[in-house]
Amino acid sequence: MLEVESFAAGQWIAPGAGARDIASAITGEVIARAGNEALDVQAMLGYARDVGGPALRKMTFHDRARMLKAVAMHLMTHKQTLYDLSYDTGATLSDHKIDVDGGIGTMMVFASKGRREMPDGHVYLDGVPEQLGRDGQFLGRHICTPLQGVAVHINAFNFPVWGMLEKLAPTLLAGVPAIVKPATATCYVTEKCVRLMLDSGQLPAGAVQLVSGGLGDMLDHLDLQDAIAFTGSAHTANQLRSNPHLLQRSVRFASEQDSLNASVLGPDATPDTPEFDLFVKEVQREMTAKAGQKCTAIRRIMVPEPVLEPVIEAITARLAKTTIGDPRLEQTRMGALVSASQKRDVLEKAALIGAEAERVFGDPEDFNVDGADAQKGAFVPPMLFHCTAPDLAERVHDTEAFGPVSTIMAYRDLPHAVSLLNKGKGSLVASVITNDGEVAREITMGSAAFHGRLYFNNRASMKEATGHGSPLPHMVHGGPGRAGGGEELGGIRGVMHYMQRTAVQGSPDILSAISQQWVPGADEITDRAHPFTRTFTDLDLGETFYSLRREITLDDIETFAHFTGDTFYAHMDDEAARANPFFPGRVAHGYLLLSFAAGLFVQPDPGPVLANTGLDNLRFMTPVAAGDSIRVRLTVKHKTPRNDEYGEVRWHVTLTNQNDETAAEYELLTMNAL
Known part of the structure; x- marks a missing residue:
């Protein structure tokens, strides 16, 4: 017997008044007890707020x-x-x-x-x-x-x-x-x-x-x-x-919350396609994994009318091979529901669905269980229902049997499939198995607003796809309407x-101080050695280097054009360039300006700068013609440690012409030794 304790205000507390027995899903025998009505909830809240x-x-x-x-x-x-x-x-x-x-x-x-x-x-x-x-x-x-x-x-x-x-x-x-x-x-x-x-x-x-x-x-x-x-x-x-x-x-x-998640077989996925087999496997897996006790499990199956019978036959054949039994046995492919009460609830909900749909596979009164007693444990077989009138049905679209229970139905065309999808009134996930991009787009435009996630799979993605029922931490998990309206995961x-989220307003200096990221217009530090000679640790936000000026000549532009092969007319044909509303005549290449900028601010000797790892947010604002000159301002915008040896420095770089007009602006990323 396990005594399941609570951890409250830094102490483990054993079950007490109001404790409940917990039974094994396999045998029905009591294996644990948990609960204590004497927990000091205000002390727990205070401990979290004041200490944690x-x-x-x-x-x-x-x-x-x-x-x-x-x-x-x-x-x-x-x-x-x-x-x-x-x-x-x-x-x-x-x-x-x-x-x-x-x-x-x-x-x-x-x-x-x-x-x-x-x-x-x-x-x-x-x-x-x-x-x-x-x-x-x-x-x-x-x-x-x-x-x-x-x-x-x-x-x-x-x-x-x-x-x-x-x-x-x-x-x-x-x-x-x-x-x-x-x-x-x-x-x-x-x-x-x-x-x-x-x-x-x-x-x-x-x-x-x-x-x-x-x-x-x-x-x-x-x-x-x-x-x-x-x-x-x-x-x-x-x-x-x-x-x-x-x-x-x-x-x-x-x-x-619970939701009536659905999977749609595209009209292009006929029995001779990889998508057909993929669909059948996905449905069977989602019905039986965790004995169907997944908030993302497939509850409604939608297929084109011409392939309804082949799909039913294929799914039932795979379900028939699903071995039910003691989950500790190697041959078991589906275990038990979590408890006897959950079993009762699933059977009651299945009966409601059965009033509108015919059960075509899975008899809860007659099925085999390996290594355990089906009556003592919380075992049920996978149950597949077929609804012949999905437009008129209600329970099929609003009753979730939280177990290995799903209902298949036929659709006439894609608008009909979209209509059936949306009758669930909000789900965590809907999947579409299709190799036709237009099918995917039509279903997306018609039903995305009703689902937290749309999962498309086909022959191209099937080897890497994680499955209809797998919420990933990178992507939002949640859904509108019946699914609760929440969003979990989704990365940051x-x-x-x-x-x-707070809107802060003020001067550039104030925003820089709050954000710990230099903001253009904030104070600059210009009385120090070249920043490329200073370590990551020694650099301060706002440290700024102003370069000398360099004049851009026509020879520079032509040499760069022939050397790189970039002979775009704006750099080589004055008349054509003047006809362009963006240029006064022949102008320097943007990448020529970046190259010259690097020559103006780089300190060439070995030092703390280990590598240039890229640039972000590049913009070219004012064209630079032959005879113009450029100057560079390089400012430490942000610093991010990466390991014990080096960190990333984000530099704000601005190129200005002889009239102090901004010619280009970007963020340079370097790795600097600590």
């Missing part, structure tokens, strides 16, 4: 990214422990890998993105400065800073590890502490994962707490600096969302959910 929050906010984004990577690496070395515990949830080894490996991988992605896409500082910059005054001395910019409260994560039973880590990674990267409340049915797996994270020694005190059991009245004590992220049923989400206290205090509430977008 300040500790996380003291760290930079890069510090927190390194922390995430270290925690993920620690979990990776102990994932077998999590696998072993997870079998009693009814999941197979391949299911564990989706949950455990997927969760760890998500943390790694956020760690990487935090280092690559966020500054080594405390303020995230959202967009470029906006000039609000005529002379450039009054600017505006959007910045993002961490909420100074706590994130409460309420997770579903189906992914006790991934469900926690996919919320936790962006939250901690943002600098916000979290209180994790997993579903009780599988909380023993989550508890072990939290113990492993704490054992890593990488998390500051108060960064993560765990409630195994109910939250009590915790939500009644949240305020404007706090956030809730919920995954579960639409019914529970609506109950939580309508909490008067949350509404009154405008507490952020993000919801990822997911981090923004736990930060406040």
Whole structure:
């Protein structure tokens, strides 16, 4: 018997009053108990806000990214422990890998993105400065800073590890502490994962707490600096969302709910195409992975009328080969539902669907289970229904049996397919298997507004595609309407959910000080040695080098044209160039100007500058003709450490002509020794 504890205000607390028994999904026997109604929720909130929050906010984004990577690496070395515990949830080894490996991988992605896409500082910059005054001395910019409260994560039973880590990674990267409340049915797996994270020694005190059991009245004590992220049923989400206290205090509430996800077989995918076989495999996999207990599983299957029967035959043939049994057995391909109550719910929902559709595969009263008792465990077979009148059906489009249950239906043409897709009134994902770009575009234009993700797959992408039901940390996970209207993951977008976007306005110096990034118009430092002779550490924001001037001659332009092969008429034909509204006559190549600019500002001797790694945001503004001269201003705009040997310096480069008009502007990137 496992005593599943909570981690509250720095202490592990055993189950107490109100504890619930937890049964094995395989045998039905009680294996654990969890819950304690005596948890001091206000102490937990205070510990997160007063201890965890300040500790996380003291760290930079890069510090927190390194922390995430270290925690993920620690979990990776102990994932077998999590696998072993997870079998009693009814999941197979391949299911564990989706949950455990997927969760760890998500943390790694956020760690990487935090280092690559966020500054080594405390303020995230959202967009470029906006000039609000005529002379450039009054600017505006959007910045993002961490909420100074706590994130409460309420997770579903189906992914006790991934469900926690996919919320936790962006939250901690943002600098916000979290209180994790997993579903009780599988909380023993989550508890072990939290113990492993704490054992890593990488998390500051108060960064993560765990409630195994109910939250009590915790939500009644949240305020404007706090956030809730919920995954579960639409019914529970609506109950939580309508909490008067949350509404009154405008507490952020993000919801990822159940949805009637669909998959469409394109009209071009006939039985003799690779797309047909791919579609059948995707449907079978999504019906049976995690025993269909995935928020992204395919619930509705839409196929062209001419291939309805071949598709039904192909899907049922694959489902018939799916071995159901004890998930610890090597031959098992689908395990049990998570609990007896979940089994009852799935069968009740399947009966509602059965009132509008005929079951063409899977009899819950007659199926084989290897190595376990079908009656004692929470086993059900995969069930495929066929709806002959999808336009008139209601339950097929609004009832989710959260298990291995799906309904197939035929469509007449693409507008009809789009109409059926949208009858789900909002989903996390819809997939389309087609090799026809026009089919993909028509479905996108007709239904993208109803889905959080559109997944297209065909013969070109099938070897690399991750599958209909796989939310990736790089892409948004969520959906409109019935799916909850929330957005999780999506790279740095997911981090923004736990930060406040603020518009700051002021002079260039003020904005530079706030953002820790030099803004044009701010003070310059010009009394130091050439910046290319100074190390990454020694360089200060605003350090500026002004070059000597160089005159551009006609011989320069012609030599460059013949040497590079770029003999575009604007550089070689004066009459043709004058006929062009952009040029006064023959002008210098833009890349010639960049090359001369480098010659004007580069310090050639060996020194701290290790490499030029590129340039961003290049713009050519004023043409430069023969006889004009150019000068370069080179300013340290931003610095980002990369490792213990070097860091990236972002330089603001401006080329001006003899009239001080800007000829070109760009950002130069170099790697400089520390």
